[in-house]
Amino acid sequence: LVKVLYQVLDYWLNRVFFDLQAPAAQAAYRADRAAFLARYPLADGARAALLADDFVALAQRGCNPYLIRLYALILKVPDAQFIAALRAAAGSR
Amino acid sequence: VARLVGVFAASHMPPMVNAPDAAGPQVRAEAFAAYASLGERLRACAAEALVLVGPDHFQNFFVDNLPGILVGVGESHEGPAEPWMKGAPERFVGHPALGAHLLDSLYGAGFEPAFSLHLRLDHGYALPLRFGGIGEAPPIVPVVINAVQPPFPRVARCYALGAAIADAVRTFPGGERVAVLASDGLSHSIGEPDMGRIDTEFDAGFLRHMGESEPQALLNFAERNIHAAGNGAQEMRNWVVAHGAAGGTGFEKLYYRAVPEWFTGLCLATWNLEERTNS
Numbered sequence: 001l002v003k004v005l006y007q008v009l010d011y012w013l014n015r016v017f018f019d020l021q022a023p024a025a026q027a028a029y030r031a032d033r034a035a036f037l038a039r040y041p042l043a044d045g046a047r048a049a050l051l052a053d054d055f056v057a058l059a060q061r062g063c064n065p066y067l068i069r070l071y072a073l074i075l076k077v078p079d080a081q082f083i084a085a086l087r088a089a090a091g092s093r
Numbered sequence: 094v095a096r097l098v099g100v101f102a103a104s105h106m107p108p109m110v111n112a113p114d115a116a117g118p119q120v121r122a123e124a125f126a127a128y129a130s131l132g133e134r135l136r137a138c139a140a141e142a143l144v145l146v147g148p149d150h151f152q153n154f155f156v157d158n159l160p161g162i163l164v165g166v167g168e169s170h171e172g173p174a175e176p177w178m179k180g181a182p183e184r185f186v187g188h189p190a191l192g193a194h195l196l197d198s199l200y201g202a203g204f205e206p207a208f209s210l211h212l213r214l215d216h217g218y219a220l221p222l223r224f225g226g227i228g229e230a231p232p233i234v235p236v237v238i239n240a241v242q243p244p245f246p247r248v249a250r251c252y253a254l255g256a257a258i259a260d261a262v263r264t265f266p267g268g269e270r271v272a273v274l275a276s277d278g279l280s281h282s283i284g285e286p287d288m289g290r291i292d293t294e295f296d297a298g299f300l301r302h303m304g305e306s307e308p309q310a311l312l313n314f315a316e317r318n319i320h321a322a323g324n325g326a327q328e329m330r331n332w333v334v335a336h337g338a339a340g341g342t343g344f345e346k347l348y349y350r351a352v353p354e355w356f357t358g359l360c361l362a363t364w365n366l367e368e369r370t371n372s
Contacts, residue, residue, distance in 0.1 A: 005243055006156060006242065006243070009156060011156065014155075014156060015155070018151055018155045021151070021152070021174070021175075023176075063284075064151075064156070064241065064242055064284075065283055065284030065285045065324055066150055066151055066241045066283055066284055066324075067151060067284075068284050069283050069284035070150075070151065072284075073176075073177070074176075079288075082288075083286070083288050083289060086284070086285060086286040086288065087286045089286070090286035091286075
């Protein structure tokens with residue numbers, strides 16, 4: 001199993017997940033995702049994965065598992081779909 | 094001085110709130126009844142203060158400032174903000190005097206926990222109280238153990254922390270009745286590819302060691318195996334804290350069932366405290 005150590009965490013990607021716990025941030029994100037993400041110095045790959053709802057690509061990056069789980073809950077991604085993406089990402093590593 | 098009148102441990106699982114029907118009716122009935130039974134025991138010990146050992150699921154802390162161990166010393170604590178926790182208390186009453194004594198005592202015992210005057214207690218704290226039917230909890234001193242981002246406090250330190258918490262209770266001026274409640278796992282995996290897997294072998298081994306009153310064997314087993322039991326199993330450190338608070342003996346499993354539909358090995362336990370622990 002992959003244990004995400006802080007050395008490989010994508011700080012700003014995880015910061016997006018963390019900040020999105022606030023209802024106001026969720027509303028802003030839903031209204032204009034690109035504008036919301038423009039506040040963060042995200043790596044291009046992370047920004048593209050967020051914009052495309054690409055959970056496989058997100059899971060391949062340095063995500064804390066609890067934070068990507070929170071993000072999936074915020075986006076109301078069905079559990080089966082979320083777990084399938086995690087497995088696909090792990091399988092491609 | 095205060096007395097340690099009860100030590101308890103309980104799993105916490107969001108699906109029991111946001112997707113209870115994922116499990117069948119018999120599992121639901123059993124699980125909810127087991128929580129109610131734990132709650133009765135907790136109420137029966139008439140605690141006037143509760144040291145609640147739990148995790149922080151990124152409600153308070155992020156990787157820009159993430160304490161390994163933290164004591165909540167505030168007069169009150171916010172309730173859960175997680176959207177699926179509707180109906181949870183908006184705030185919990187704190188116990189600043191016991192919190193301050195605990196914090197200072199831990200420094201004297203070789204621990205340097207962080208502290209907080211204002212915490213948000215998430216589902217990890219609220220769910221065992223809710224399912225235990227604890228409508229109005231006694232004043233709470235939360236002890237937060239990092240279980241969400243490595244590195245984690247070593248299992249042996251968690252055991253020693255529990256002993257130090259019990260010592261602090263027994264030197265707290267006044268005659269209050271204090272209980273300890275640990276909240277977590279057992280084996281589960283969250284946001285990882287094996288989400289839904291429950292390491293029943295780990296759970297069985299952990300519970301067996303808890304019951305054998307040989308703390309060193311338990312600590313060796315847990316430190317060696319905890320990482321393979323799912324990332325959520327890191328929260329088992331909280332049970333080890335409770336075990337240390339109880340003096341490493343008297344563990345009694347009240348209920349265990351692996352519930353993959355809720356992603357977790359569900360377990361509830363208490364410790365039978367010997368009189369000597371209060372003398």
